Amino acid sequence: MLPTHQRPPNTPSTHPPRTLTRRSILALGAGSAAALAGCSSPFDDTTRGGGRVLEFTTFYTGPDGALMQTIVDRYNSSQDDVVVRFTAPAYGGDYLTKILTASLAGAPPAILALHSYEIPPLRRFLHTIDFNDLGFSQDDFVDGTWQLATIDGRQYGVTMSTGPAALGYNRALFEKAGLDPDRPPTTGAEFVAAAQALKKSGPWGFIRETGTFNPWLTLNWQAGGDLIDAGSRALFAEPPGIQAGQFERDLVHRYHVEPAQLAGPQLGALFRNQKVGMVFTFPWVLSQLLKTNAQQGTQLDVAPLPQFFGGPRSVVATSHIYCIPKQRKNDAWIQAEAQKFIAWLVREGSVDWAGAQAPASRAAAAAIARSNDPVVRKMALFIDEAKHARFAPYAYRWNQAFQYLNDALDDVVYQGADVAAELRRAAARATESMREPK
Amino acid sequence: MSVLSSRIPLAGGRARAANQANEPPRPRSWQAAVFLAPFGVLFLFLWAVPVVRGFYLSLTDVNVAEGTGGFVGLANYADLFGDGDFRAALGHTVLFVVLNVPVLVAAGLILALVLNRDLSGRNLLRAAFVGPYLLPGAAVALIWTLVLDPVDGSLNSVLEAVGLPAQQWLTEPGQAMGAVVLLTLWWRVGFPLLILLAALQDIPKQLYEAARIDGASRWQQFRYVTLPGIAPVLGLVVLLRLIDSFKVFEQVYLLTQGGPSGSTRVVLQMLYETGFRDFRTGYAAAIGWLLALIILVVTIVHQVVSRRSVKS
Known part of the structure; x- marks a missing residue:
């Protein structure tokens, strides 16, 4: 490049173009980091x-x-x-x-x-x-x-x-099965009879919610049982628990009113699509049931849970x-x-x-x-x-303890496993898991 | 040719100047260190420190919810060997590995062999098999929940259409793990397919021509040309699938949550539940480290076996 005084006019400047050197990149990076570190989050409006x-x-x-x-x-x-x-x-x-x-x-x-x-x-x-x-x-x-x-x-x-839980039932399916929709079942025997009548006319009589102990828990309490005692010993295999488990098992394997397969998240859809006559339901589903009635012309309704056994009135x-x-x-x-x-x-x-x-x-x-x-x-x-509501208690590692119960109930209800043996095994493992470290 | 051997012996200073002009400029070490520093900081705080801290955590019985716990040495590891839940979870994990790895690698190899030929629509087929690999686990779980539904699922519809009985799939303890392997095959076959396809394309075509001239059958060509040609890559694919399969979690947790009846509960799910549900972070860390050790042992065994088979 010729010196400035020797170049023709309109020649570009003799100053070399500014390039981004490594030092300038480092300085830019360090400066940005410092600036950002000094700022509080602009998104925290709490x-x-x-x-x-x-x-x-x-x-x-x-x-x-x-x-x-x-x-x-x-x-x-x-x-x-x-x-x-x-x-x-x-x-x-x-x-x-x-x-x-x-x-x-x-x-x-x-x-x-x-x-x-x-x-x-x-x-x-x-x-x-x-x-x-x-x-x-x-x-x-x-x-x-x-x-x-x-x-x-x-x-x-x-x-x-x-x-609190309640009985969800389909009035139209009740009528079709020859049942009085204004008189949903109030006892265990009436419940089984209704489920059998429903199954004869087409849909399933009852489907339980899987992966939880909710149907069994209510039955266990209504039979006079409990989940754990004051010393965190699992009471799943006491006589009321076995009675509750046997009732659930019989719905599938003796009365054949409930399918031998997990319904999982499809339970709500099965009920709304009239594939099942009775389910256990909860208050937060109520608006959806009434909306289904308005939109699809179904007649889904709720009633108090039956009193299945002779123990205290309890609903989970x-x-x-x-x-x-x-x-x-x-x-x-x-x-x-x-x-x-x-x-x-x-x-x-x-x-x-x-x-x-x-x-x-x-x-x-x-x-x-x-x-x-x-x-x-x-x-x-x-x-x-x-006023009859009862709630799952807290215990150390209760999540794991109740997982054993859920697994046992799945085996009992869907695989037809021996009720007493499964619940005894689950209770032993649950008691062990709830033992607090010293 | 090395730098030393490229030097031309010229006389005196002209030799030194000429040699210096040929040498690459020496980096200034402090500048390199500063540019590497951001990575170093990230590596240190996002990998090295958590790994060391995690190992220390595995030597404690910390419960973050209660805010209790202290150093217990190797007690967690001793407890794990006696923990029936851990043994069951490890058994389910090994079952998944044994079912998944051979099926996935074999399927990837067969697809690679087929899609390496000159077929019409080959690119579309390649995209179709690789596409699911790009899906996130949650999307895969959602799709397969519908596919495997025992009542309305499309898979059972296909079975019934061809006269076969419908299956319970995820709702049957004896079938659930198989269903998870099936969906993993659909989801993950794209990876071995891509890698093995690239390896197949690296084998010189002259080798196949020479083999055909020598009268080799297709099977002999596969056995004596293809397999040796892709052996190192195949070994790598098997190793990567082994490691990945031991870490199975996403599809199990989203589809079955370890059920039915705990039949698909794997080690990483147990780790997650112990650490994030029960808040026993010390014990959960020990589960993680023991799994890492098991994977390391499997990796070493695989490397030894691979090297011996290469030598033979």
Whole structure:
């Protein structure tokens, strides 16, 4: 390149073009990293990060989630202090894992929904609750519900609702089978007779929910049994448990009213498609059943579960308890806002919530009975059954213990295995697994 | 030709200058280290530290939910040998490996041999067999839940159409693992197919011509030309499938969750449940390390056997 004074005009500059050297890349990288490290996340609008969004995390992954969203929207439009963000990230074991992981990381939601058996493993991460702070007393709740969140005399949450089981049945199939649809079975013998009549006319008489112990658990309790004793010894193989297991086995292998195969997640679809006359159902399915009736002209209905045996009246139920996790930052303020929200939910949201679950608030019962919403009115049946509700207990490694029970029941019901032998083996393994380390 | 041998012996400084012009520039070591640093940091914190921490965790009985636990030495490993659930899970895992690896490798090889020929629609067929490999596990589980449904599933519809009885598939303990192997075959055959196809295309065609001239039959060509030609790659495919099969989890967890009656519960599911459901992270870490040790032993055995067969 000639010196500048020797070049013709319009010659490009003698300065060499700027190139990106290795040093400049290094400097750029180091500078960017430092700048990014100094910034807080622009996406954290939660109360945890100093924002106004109060995270409300639940396991309402079904139609109940959509209903809770409308209730939350009502709360948000009623005040300006916070914005509640409702989420339902998972259900079952994965839900508890996510909550625990978030709690260990110091980033739990502001309010979370738990089942009663999920509170003990998480209690060290939860605030205790004084009903007085929320303007409640124990008498404001259906008896047996507020106690679900009590551990060693301390209250860890507020019970919003329970989900007692009921009998789902198809009125049209009942009529076709020559049964009175206004008189669903109320005893074990009537239940078997109805199932046999249904099977003769075409569909299955009954299909159980697989992978859980829900049918067996109700039968076991109604036979006077229990799941575990005070010393965490599994009681699956006691006489009531065997009686319950035998009843379930007979439905498949003796009366042939139930298929010898797992229905799994198709149970709801089988019932809605009229392939089965009776199932055990829960409140959160109610709106879907009534919607199916409206859209497809079916006549799906619910009734109290039969009393299968001579023991105490019992129905298995789930529980929905709202708890307030401890926070690393802004804890006092978040706790105060969370308490306000929970108190509002119980007082102002219970009637609407009756469209999905059986509210634990006594004050909501009268309004529910007067409601024009057919789903809410039908929920009165579940609310009435709530007084007989019993709940799966918590024990150390209860998940594993009950997995043994589920596997045994699958073998008994579907493979026709010996009831006593299977339940004895499951009880032994469950007792061993529930033994706490010293 | 090495750098040393490329030097031309010229006189004095001109020789040194000429040689320096031929030599590649020496990297400045600090710059290389700085550019490697981001990878090093990631490797350290995302692999090395977790591996060491995980091993230490396996020597404790930590329960993260309770916030309890301490050092227990090798007690977790001793407990595992006596744990009936672990033995059952390991048995189910080994069953899966024994069923899955030969079927998958054989299917991949047969498909590679067929799709290496000049067929019309060959590219479409290759895409059809490799395509499922790109699907995420959740999508595969959803598809096969419908396919294997004992009442309305398409597989049973096909069986009944040809006069065969419908099967229970995932709802029958004796069939569930076989069903998982079947779907794994559909899902994963694309990988061995691709690798073996590439290996087949590397075999010189002259070898086949020479073999045909010598009167070799098709089977003899396969045995004495094809197999030796792809042996190293085939060995690698078998090894990779072995390792992958021991780590089976996704399709089992999503399809059967270890059922029915625990008949498909594998080691990684037990690890997941122990660590993330029961929160016994120490014991779960020990399960992970023991599985890793088992895979290492299998790998070593495979390498020894492979080397001996190559030598013979």
